[in-house]
Amino acid sequence: xxxxxxxxxxxxxxxxxxxxxxxxxxxxxxxxxxxEVRAEEAQLPEEVRSPEGWFTVHAPAAAxxxxxxxxxxxxxxxxxxxxxxxxxxxxxxxxxxxDLPGVTVASLYLPSGEVGTExxxxxxxxxxxxxxxxxxxxxxAAADGREVVVCGDWNIAHHEADxxxxxxxxxxxxxxxxxxxxxxxxxxxxxxxxxxxxxxxHPEQEGPYSWWSYRGRAFDNDSGWRIDYQIATPGLAAKxxxxxxxxxxxxxxxxxxxxxxxxxxxx
Numbered sequence: 001x002x003x004x005x006x007x008x009x010x011x012x013x014x015x016x017x018x019x020x021x022x023x024x025x026x027x028x029x030x031x032x033x034x035x036e037v038r039a040e041e042a043q044l045p046e047e048v049r050s051p052e053g054w055f056t057v058h059a060p061a062a063a064x065x066x067x068x069x070x071x072x073x074x075x076x077x078x079x080x081x082x083x084x085x086x087x088x089x090x091x092x093x094x095x096x097x098x099d100l101p102g103v104t105v106a107s108l109y110l111p112s113g114e115v116g117t118e119x120x121x122x123x124x125x126x127x128x129x130x131x132x133x134x135x136x137x138x139x140x141a142a143a144d145g146r147e148v149v150v151c152g153d154w155n156i157a158h159h160e161a162d163x164x165x166x167x168x169x170x171x172x173x174x175x176x177x178x179x180x181x182x183x184x185x186x187x188x189x190x191x192x193x194x195x196x197x198x199x200x201x202h203p204e205q206e207g208p209y210s211w212w213s214y215r216g217r218a219f220d221n222d223s224g225w226r227i228d229y230q231i232a233t234p235g236l237a238a239k240x241x242x243x244x245x246x247x248x249x250x251x252x253x254x255x256x257x258x259x260x261x262x263x264x265x266x267x
Contacts, residue, residue: 002265004105005029005246006151006228008211008258012037012070016048018255024051029262030074031100033107033151037068037093059083061093068093069107069152073100084133089126097137097150102267103236104141108152113173120173123155127182131192138193138233147236149265150194153211153258154229158183158196161206162226174227186231195237197230197263198245208245211258219251228261239265 005027009015012034024032032054041049041058050056054072059082061067071080077098083090097106110130113123134150141148156179157163169175186192202208209224218224230243243263248254 002031002100002103002267003029003262004031004033004149004151004230004265005260005262006033006035006107006153006230007260008035008109008153008228008256010036010256010258011039012044012048012068013039015255016045019253020255021047021051023255023260024054024072027260031098031105032072033105034070034072035068035107035109035153037070038065039068040064057082057096057098059093059096062091063093066093067109069096069109071096071098071105071107073098073105075100084130084137086126086129086133089129094126095130099146102145103147103149104137106148106150106152108150108154110153110155112155113179115171115173115176123173124178127179131182131185134186134192134194141233147233148194149197149230149232149236149263151228151230151261153227154183154231155227156180156183157225157227158187158199162209164206164209164221164223164225174225189234193234194231195234197232197237197240198226198243198261200237201240201243201263208247210245210261214257219248219254228258230261230263236265239267241266 055076057080058070079099082096111123113120157175160166210228212219212224246260
């Protein structure tokens with residue numbers, strides 16, 4: 001069995017003070033992918049930077065206090081790669097991957113974007129470079145007899161079932177037609193060739209949402225978005241036996257505005 005968890009921690013130092021350390025100590029995951037770490041490695045407390053029983057790799061952004069991705073694995077990776085060969089984005093703390101036996105696990109933090117601003121242009125540039133890389137990664141993995149799972153905050157709700165208030169968000173970043181079309185290409189058997197693991201296991205479910213705004217009573221009303229995914233090659237997706245969102249019991253028990261998304265693969 002291989003258990004993989006992905007979560008946007010919304011600032012790892014803050015999350016560590018709110019319950020992340022205790023969550024990590026209790027998880028049964030074999031690999032944990034973090035996004036929006038927002039800290040240099042030296043700024044993290046020891047129990048977060050290099051916790052006992054884990055091998056860690058941290059890929060902070062060159063711009064201090066922004067983005068940042070990390071990977072925690074129970075066993076030492078055979079290889080680790082930061083970035084995906086992008087001159088613009090490889091130092092932006094957006095992507096890191098590690099090779100484990102038979103599978104490459106990656107942590108992705110895709111730019112969130114904002115309509116009418118440079119942030120949206122940045123998001124489109126990232127998407128334009130990342131899809132060809134995903135195809136190449138899948139091809140290289142297949143040649144090596146490996147599977148791939150790219151976990152993280154993709155910052156796109158793919159379908160209407162993936163966010164509560166979809167009608168009000170049709171012109172907002174994260175649910176724009178061109179963003180959703182791009183994600184459809186990632187998941188197109190004849191194009192990107194990947195599978196949305198949670199949706200494959202729960203095809204009819206609303207959500208399950210993984211992010212709720214801190215504003216208002218979004219969490220209490222379950223007015224959320226499903227933007228955190230495990231996107232896997234078909235061979236690995238076919239081995240997924242269960243997947244769920246680790247939603248906190250109460251608003252007060254949350255240590256991020258996102259919840260961990262966990263999938264179990266029967267290897």
